[in-house]
Amino acid sequence: DAGVTQSPTHLIKTRGQQVTLRCSPKSGHDTVSWYQQALGQGPQFIFQYYEEEERQRGNFPDRFSGHQFPNYSSELNVNALLLGDSALYLCASSPWAAGPYEQYFGPGTRLTVT
Amino acid sequence: EDKVVQSPLSLVVHEGDTVTLNCSYEVTNFRSLLWYKQEKKAPTFLFMLTSSGIEKKSGRLSSILDKKELFSILNITATQTGDSAVYLCAVPDPPNFGNEKLTFGTGTRLTIIP
Numbered sequence: 001d002a003g004v005t006q007s008p009t010h011l012i013k014t015r016g017q018q019v020t021l022r023c024s025p026k027s028g029h030d031t032v033s034w035y036q037q038a039l040g041q042g043p044q045f046i047f048q049y050y051e052e053e054e055r056q057r058g059n060f061p062d063r064f065s066g067h068q069f070p071n072y073s074s075e076l077n078v079n080a081l082l083l084g085d086s087a088l089y090l091c092a093s094s095p096w097a098a099g100p101y102e103q104y105f106g107p108g109t110r111l112t113v114t
Numbered sequence: 115e116d117k118v119v120q121s122p123l124s125l126v127v128h129e130g131d132t133v134t135l136n137c138s139y140e141v142t143n144f145r146s147l148l149w150y151k152q153e154k155k156a157p158t159f160l161f162m163l164t165s166s167g168i169e170k171k172s173g174r175l176s177s178i179l180d181k182k183e184l185f186s187i188l189n190i191t192a193t194q195t196g197d198s199a200v201y202l203c204a205v206p207d208p209p210n211f212g213n214e215k216l217t218f219g220t221g222t223r224l225t226i227i228p
Contacts, residue, residue: 004156031213042118042202042218043157056215088155100148100206100214101162107155 002027004093004106012112013081021076021109025093031055032074033103034066035090043090049074050096078111086113116141120203120219128227131193135222137203138185145214147186149177150202152221157202160188190224198226 005024013019025032031050035043045058049068068074072093078085088110092103117140127133139147146164150157161170163179163186170177174193179186190197200221206214 033213033215035216035218040220042120042204042220043216045215045217048213048215050213055213058215090156094213097213099162100146100204100216101159103159103213103216105156105158 004029004091004104006089006091006106006109008109009107010110010112012114014114015081015083017081018077018079019081019111021078021089021091021111022073023076023091023093023106024073025091026104029093029095029104030072031094031096031098032068032072033092033094034074034076035092035105036060036085037088037090037108038084039087046076081113083113086111116205116207116217118203118205118217118219120201120222122222123220124223124225126225126227127193129193129195131226132189132191133193133224135188135190135201135203135224136185137187137219139203139205140184141205141207141217143208144181144205145208146206147179148204148206148216149186149188150204152200152202153198160201193224193226195226195228198224200224 033048034046037043088108091106149160166181204216
């Protein structure tokens, strides 16, 4: 079992550009959540996907959008990048309606905006 | 809005020392509190606490919850260099349906000096 995988590992973008990050959930998991972790901070919830629909959303602007595919993998898109979007983006997968301890985190994508 | 505060923000100790990490919370609908270890990127689950006064233990790590005073502590005895990591505390935010999103504290960065 490969666990939760994310790609790419690192990414450097320029202000104003758009970026797409990808996540493949752990085998048997159908729910994907995305978190943003700025340097020196704890992860902040962005949104959660299940059955290809956004189910919950945190306090993030509409520049942050996502998608879930029929195979449960997910993408996070960020438009009009700002310097403040530089962070580690974590993906967590779990079975739907599982307990919180059943969220498994991926290794993250480090996004740097210059 | 749920709030999780961790202290200290960072801690440097010598190998063999015992450390205590603190987590206080303000949560509308408390169900549980979780501790994670983040060594490089992916947070890994350590404990979930739901009942006051009952210690959870795993090797040299232990944790306890005080629901009256709204805090939890994570103890690590006989610390080793492999314990160097960021320790995150989180509370789930139960939605009306589906999976709970996690509200994290800022974390405590623990450094063990050989």
